[in-house]
Amino acid sequence: MKVLIVEDDPLHRSYLHEAVNAALPECDTVIEAENGTAGEKLARDHKSAHIVMDLQMANRNGIEAARTIWKERPETRILFWSNYSDEAYVRGVSRIVPDGAAYGYVLKSASDERLKLALRSIFIESQCVIDREVRGLQQKSLGQTNGFTDSEYEILVDIALGLTDRAIAKRRGLSLRSVQNRLQQLYDKLDVYQTAGDDHEDGRFNLRARAVTVALLRKLLNYSALERAEAELQEWLDGK
Amino acid sequence: MKVLIVEDDPLHRSYLHEAVNAALPECDTVIEAENGTAGEKLARDHKSAHIVMDLQMANRNGIEAARTIWKERPETRILFWSNYSDEAYVRGVSRIVPDGAAYGYVLKSASDERLKLALRSIFIESQCVIDREVRGLQQKSLGQTNGFTDSEYEILVDIALGLTDRAIAKRRGLSLRSVQNRLQQLYDKLDVYQTAGDDHEDGRFNLRARAVTVALLRKLLNYSALERAEAELQEWLDGK
DNA sequence: CAATAAGCTGCGGGTTTACGCAAGACGGCG
DNA sequence: CGCCGTCTTGCGTAAACCCGCAGCTTATTG
Known part of the structure; x- marks a missing residue:
């Protein structure tokens, strides 16, 4: 199994790298990209099926990158790993996820444990894992109660x-x-x-x-x- | 010498901690705060004279915190360590720095070396150190050429x-x-x-x-x- | 000191917004 | 089918906005 990491920040990138290694012994290769553009390219070249993606990158943000990646290969599994749970992000992500795709949304503030769990659930079990806090927003936003059409x-x-x-x-x-x-x-x-x-x-x-x-x-x-x-x-x- | 670190992100915080230890052997204590509010309080309690401060924190951002800290003790030396060089930040910072205060603005993308240099220059030599990229903005913004009044x-x-x-x-x-x-x-x-x-x-x-x-x-x-x-x-x- | 520049202000008018009122259009639902 | 709620559209008005024109007040400068 191969995992692609797309993340701006070198510190976070290497942290992710370690987390992937620890959580997924079946993963033999980890490749890294430091912005959306590079991420898209690597995903295409390596036909990546497992991606961890930061939102909010300078060059080309995660949502854009994910969109083109999913357009080319909708079964790709993507774990979004973000600092914030802005409704704008949540809405942006759920706008682009293809039918039936497995994806996840985990906050950077989550514990190591939770990150590991999410990695396994999404990449191995093909399950969707949405951080509790994010989930709340999603419901409020999609169910029109108090949210916006x-x-x-x-x-x-x-x-x-x-x-x-x-x-x-x-x-x-x-x-x-x-x-x-x-x-x-x-x-x-x-x-x-x-x-x-x-x-x-x-x-x-x-x-x-x-x-x-x-x-x-x-x-x-x-x-x-x-x-x-x-x-x-x-x-x-x-x-x- | 005592140094206070105010930074959201645990990874960045510990990175900073190490960097301070490496760059400033004369520093015997490092204390940490994870948001602006806590930072202000610690600064007050410890009468901190040397602070490394993140801008953009969830609870209370770095500019706010720095403002109140400088209001209480204008000779405090603060190194701002930020992801971005938005003109908005640059302007915000230069708006609040007291006359003659020593401060710095270094981007997170800077090398370890540059960070260390900045730490020593500001905390030991009381010099101002402004990242080149930031400096550009500052001039454009203050000199009215092409900038805004x-x-x-x-x-x-x-x-x-x-x-x-x-x-x-x-x-x-x-x-x-x-x-x-x-x-x-x-x-x-x-x-x-x-x-x-x-x-x-x-x-x-x-x-x-x-x-x-x-x-x-x-x-x-x-x-x-x-x-x-x-x-x-x-x-x-x-x-x- | 005169002269030029830069900013503040009032006047007037054309355009855009905000919104009440009311007449259809569409989609359930008993 | 008729009733009702939601959405769309037109008309009309008062307010807000954009902006040219022109007179005035301060700085700046030779």
Whole structure:
């Protein structure tokens, strides 16, 4: 068995290396990549079936890399190993995992033991292992209770990118008014109407901008999500 | 000599611990904190004069911690050790360093050698050591060439927080029109006027929202800067 | 000191947002 | 089938935003 490690940080990389060796005696080769681009290449060259992947890398983040890898070989098993459990990441990952694929999401703060267990479960038993904390988010986000609909999330991203209502309407194939309706839902859920100081005249926020900030502060959005969204936007713009 | 290490990640923490031991034989005690809050407390209790501090920690980030520490004892020497050289961090740090204080900014990607040198220079020789890459940013940012004025940066933050023009005017003691002037400068510098697809009717951005996103993508802003700004905003709101 | 530069401010108007109101459209469900 | 909730769309309005124009106040400089 061969395992590919894709991880930015040299310290974490060597820690992972050791953890893999310890947890998987049946693994004879470990290869390492230090960013997403290199990771994709190695995965392709080695036809890797077992990957441990960091999210949040400078060059090309884990979600992007995983997406292209899974596109080429959907049965690849990937364990995401991340510092954070931002809803943006969780949503980003579950957006790209192919049907029936085995994958995992473990936080870097997890114990050695838990990491080892996850490695065995995913790579040997083909089971999905999702960190408890992450799992919570996932449910909240997918079950719409208290969470955001996909359409709401979509608009959130669109205004975060700085599109006008009209542009959003065009992009999503809606009328102007519908876009504005969704915006209102969004403002509602994000609770952006706080009086901002005193209730009276000067206390209001710019809802549009405020919504984005609140979403960022709540980790509904993060840098990597913006980055991806921006790339998609450019693609769409080029496509016409 | 005593050294305090404030760092989230256990791996990095122990790496730092070793590095300190290796670089500073004259150091007899090393204490560790795993977040900003604990760091502040330890610094106070031990009257620490030598600190290595991570930026970007979950509980309370390095800039906040450093600020209160320096407020209590401005002659403290602090070495910031960070993953990133975002302009937002650089600006945040140089905003809080007291006159004449010795401090350093070294990236985690730096070699062991460089880290050791920095430790000795700052803690023993009381010199400032700024990573080359960071230094570049600093100059660009402070020398206004191609960089942003403080007042422009201020407005950027204000719209990022979601304030209305009027609210900004009140907060900064300006007229509405002046605020809008600054906004225009900002839009100009951020180059937000890109036609977004086709030049004609539907292709425009919402400048306000777009400016924030562009700033984020360019690392002029980042999560931690937003977090701090939001805290300050709340303070101001409470203060009236 | 005059002159040029840079920033603040009011005025005015064109555009975009936020949103109430109300009329369809679609999909269950008893 | 008729009722109901959710989603979409158009119309209309008040507010906010973007910005050109022009008069004023401070610095900076030769």
